[in-house]
Amino acid sequence: MTESxxxxxxxxxxxxxxxxxTQYDLKAIITLYAELCDYSVRTRKDIPxxxxxxxxxxxxxxxxxxxxxxxSCTDPDLVSGSDSGxDSGxDSGxxxxxxxxxxxxVLLYNLGANTWPxxxxxxxxxxxxxxxxxxxxxxxxxxxVRSLELGAYxxxxxxxxxxxxxxxxxxxQAAEADFRQAKRxxxxxxxxxxxxxxxxxxxxxxxxxxxxxxxxxDGFLADLRGRGDKGAASVADxxxxxxxxxxxxxxxxxxx
Numbered sequence: 219m220t221e222s223x224x225x226x227x228x229x230x231x232x233x234x235x236x237x238x239x240t241q242y243d244l245k246a247i248i249t250l251y252a253e254l255c256d257y258s259v260r261t262r263k264d265i266p267x268x269x270x271x272x273x274x275x276x277x278x279x280x281x282x283x284x285x286x287x288x289x290s291c292t293d294p295d296l297v298s299g300s301d302s303g304x305d306s307g308x309d310s311g312x313x314x315x316x317x318x319x320x321x322x323x324v325l326l327y328n329l330g331a332n333t334w335p336x337x338x339x340x341x342x343x344x345x346x347x348x349x350x351x352x353x354x355x356x357x358x359x360x361x362x363v364r365s366l367e368l369g370a371y372x373x374x375x376x377x378x379x380x381x382x383x384x385x386x387x388x389x390x391q392a393a394e395a396d397f398r399q400a401k402r403x404x405x406x407x408x409x410x411x412x413x414x415x416x417x418x419x420x421x422x423x424x425x426x427x428x429x430x431x432x433x434x435x436d437g438f439l440a441d442l443r444g445r446g447d448k449g450a451a452s453v454a455d456x457x458x459x460x461x462x463x464x465x466x467x468x469x470x471x472x473x474x
Contacts (some may be wrong), residue, residue, distance in 0.1 A: 220257045223250060228267060231274050244282065248321050251275035255325065259332050263341055265348050272329035273351060276358075279322035283315040316366065323362040330356030330379050335386050336460035353383040371412075374403035378416055385419065386464055390427035394420050411449040414442060418457040426464070435461075 226234040238247050255275065258268040289311055333352025335344050344352075360376035362368075381396030397420035404413040421438055424430030442454035 220250075220253050224254055224257055224262070224267070227254060227271060231270065235274070235278060248279065248318075251279075251321075251325065255328060259342075265333065265342060265344055268332060269329065269348050269351050272325050272355070276322045276325040276329070276355070279318045279325065283318035283322070286311040286314040286318065319362055319366060320368075323359050323366065323368075326355040326359035326362070327376070327379065330359060330383065334379070334382050336382060336463050338459040338463040349383070349386065353380075353387065356380045356383050370403040370407035371409060374400045374407070374409070374412060374416065377403065378412075378419065381416075381419060381423070382460075385423050385426070388426075390423045393423040394427070397423060411447075411453060414450060415453045415456070418442070418453060419460070422457060422461055422464075425461075 223234070223238075226237070235247075238250065242250070251271070254271050255268060258264050258271055330352045333344055333348045333355075335349065356376070356379040360373075360380055363372045363376045377396045377400035381393045381400060384390075384396060385393035397416045401413045401416035401420070404410075404416055418435075418438060421430050421435045425432055425435050439454045439458060442450040445451075
């Protein structure tokens with residue numbers, strides 16, 4: 219089903235969505251969106267298709283959320299059993315709206331993450347348009363984290379991603395500011411390895427900006443690897459990969 223839905227979507231995105239809404243309930247459509255996003259980026263490695271699917275799927279979730287608040291969209295089965303906040307419940311349009319916004323947040327975050335060029339994945343080509351869309355998506359996802367009050371860990375993740383996109387675009391000052399905030403939130407929720415991740419990316423941004431030395435940065439990575447902790451070593455490897463990928467690719471013109 220996923221492959222045929224993928225072809226239908228590319229042939230006519232909004233027509234495909236309208237057709238699905240006559241065939242499936244909202245819960246099934248949300249699941250299909252997630253499957254299509256994963257299929258396009260993991261199986262097909264088709265970044266333009268992934269960007270299109272993710273963007274329109276997130277927009278549809280946000281449109282449905284507004285409809286739920288207005289009372290023109292009800293799907294009690296989707297809301298039932300979810301932890302959607304004080305004004306939610308099986309009969310609450312606001313509970314459904316919140317759940318839909320949470321789904322949109324995930325779609326947007328994944329869009330931002332999979333269009334960031336710092337992973338060093340040579341099998342995937344990410345052009346400037348995809349990066350621009352991904353940067354926008356990371357900011358929109360962070361906005362939703364804040365408005366939904368999803369907590370310190372989600373804030374840290376969101377700020378790391380906006381900082382990572384800023385770093386890839388050569389906006390080192392903005393990147394450093396986001397990484398500092400991300401570190402604060404990770405410490406707030408007692409996730410020290412993630413705080414180390416934010417620290418390391420902040421130092422990477424500083425080295426690109428020219429005010430942190432390579433020796434300090436290398437020393438920090440060596441410290442992570444010397445702890446005998448798999449999580450810390452994985453963080454060091456990830457940051458090292460990003461340094462190699464972005465050293466040849468921090469592109470200030472990517473967002474112009």
